[in-house]
Amino acid sequence: MKGTSNNHGNAKEAPDTPTSGGSSDSVWRLRRELEQARQEIAELKRTLHRVQQIARLGYWRLSLKTSELFWSEVIYDIFGVDPKTFVPSLTAFKAMVHPEDLESVEAALIRAQHKNHHDIVHRIIRPDGEVRWVHELADYAPEGDEQILIGTVRDITEQKKLELRLRQLSRTDELTGLFNRRYFMQRLVQELARYRRYGRSTSVVLFDFDHFKRINDTHGHPAGDQVLVKVGKLLQERLRTNDIPARLGGEEFVLLLPETGPEEAVEVAEKVRRLVMEQEYTSEEKHCFKVTITCGVSAFQDVEETVEAILHRADENLYQGKRTGRNRVISDGWDS
Numbered sequence: 091m092k093g094t095s096n097n098h099g100n101a102k103e104a105p106d107t108p109t110s111g112g113s114s115d116s117v118w119r120l121r122r123e124l125e126q127a128r129q130e131i132a133e134l135k136r137t138l139h140r141v142q143q144i145a146r147l148g149y150w151r152l153s154l155k156t157s158e159l160f161w162s163e164v165i166y167d168i169f170g171v172d173p174k175t176f177v178p179s180l181t182a183f184k185a186m187v188h189p190e191d192l193e194s195v196e197a198a199l200i201r202a203q204h205k206n207h208h209d210i211v212h213r214i215i216r217p218d219g220e221v222r223w224v225h226e227l228a229d230y231a232p233e234g235d236e237q238i239l240i241g242t243v244r245d246i247t248e249q250k251k252l253e254l255r256l257r258q259l260s261r262t263d264e265l266t267g268l269f270n271r272r273y274f275m276q277r278l279v280q281e282l283a284r285y286r287r288y289g290r291s292t293s294v295v296l297f298d299f300d301h302f303k304r305i306n307d308t309h310g311h312p313a314g315d316q317v318l319v320k321v322g323k324l325l326q327e328r329l330r331t332n333d334i335p336a337r338l339g340g341e342e343f344v345l346l347l348p349e350t351g352p353e354e355a356v357e358v359a360e361k362v363r364r365l366v367m368e369q370e371y372t373s374e375e376k377h378c379f380k381v382t383i384t385c386g387v388s389a390f391q392d393v394e395e396t397v398e399a400i401l402h403r404a405d406e407n408l409y410q411g412k413r414t415g416r417n418r419v420i421s422d423g424w425d426s
């Protein structure tokens with residue numbers, strides 16, 4: 091037989107060099123296949139890693155029995171930790187979950203054992219202090235007596251920021267930055283439901299500028315706009331944080347005051363009326379001028395209350411304030 095010499099054990103021979111002969115051939119073929127398989131795996135790993143980087147998506151494997159946690163490279167990147175020094179574990183992961191989201195993350199992990207599925211959006215705080223949003227999706231996969239969760243984590247921070255921005259825009263009045271009519275109406279409905287259930291006092295202060303047409307005519311429309319902007323700022327700065335100031339449209343504003351009875355609401359309206367009156371406004375020609383407002387106050391009265399009725403009463407009171415001289419606060423029985 092030609093070429094029967096067997097080079098097995100020859101250290102100088104390249105691993106891919108074919109040798110002749112039955113068993114040598116198959117060994118060589120096996121080696122070649124093994125090498126090809128290694129290359130394919132390496133290629134797949136590179137592709138998987140690249141795809142995960144592009145999608146900002148990592149994968150993980152958690153043993154619920156031992157709390158052992160495996161992270162793919164991208165997760166270290168998302169969490170802002172160094173794979174050389176950071177050791178992933180359930181405890182280390184939980185320490186990075188935003189404290190406000192920890193309870194729901196823990197509940198979701200417990201639920202996953204019953205539902206076989208884990209799906210949660212939450213925030214993490216990276217060691218550099220940056221808050222990021224992640225979406226975790228996992229399946230519960232029992233392996234013998236091991237309880238395993240295999241899942242993915244996707245960085246959705248940019249999407250979440252956009253979502254929050256859109257939500258903010260959809261509820262904000264463009265000129266003043268206050269809440270808009272739509273958001274105010276939504277909150278009024280919610281507060282009414284809360285009032286019906288828990289009987290918590292809630293009031294509404296509706297106000298409108300006095301002779302605003304004259305302000306526009308005298309000082310120009312931009313100066314009128316500046317008044318609205320300045321008053322919007324005053325409301326944002328000087329009201330309590332859970333009060334809800336909104337611009338209903340034009341020069342009509344409203345305050346939704348949770349946990350506030352009618353007498354206290356009149357005090358709030360008085361405070362706003364004084365603040366607006368004491369403020370100086372400047373036209374484009376640098377002329378200083380003052381403005382006043384008239385307020386109509388109403389409060390939730392009974393379980394039969396409706397949003398239309400409370401707004402109607404506030405509007406009636408405001409109208410009465412205009413009729414009786416402006417620059418005043420009128421409420422259902424507590425006038426000033």
Ligand SMILES: Nc1nc2c(ncn2[C@@H]2O[C@H](COP(=O)(O)OP(=O)(O)OP(=O)(O)O)[C@@H](O)[C@H]2O)c(=O)[nH]1
Binds near residue numbers: 304311341412
């Ligand atoms: N600059 C400015 N003016 C506005 C805006 N929205 C409404 N106005 C003006 O506000 C004025 C409101 O006029 P009226 O409804 O007659 O009320 P008023 O002049 O304030 O008089 P009273 O409410 O009776 O005291 C109109 O001239 C509107 O053009 C706005 O966004 N910017």
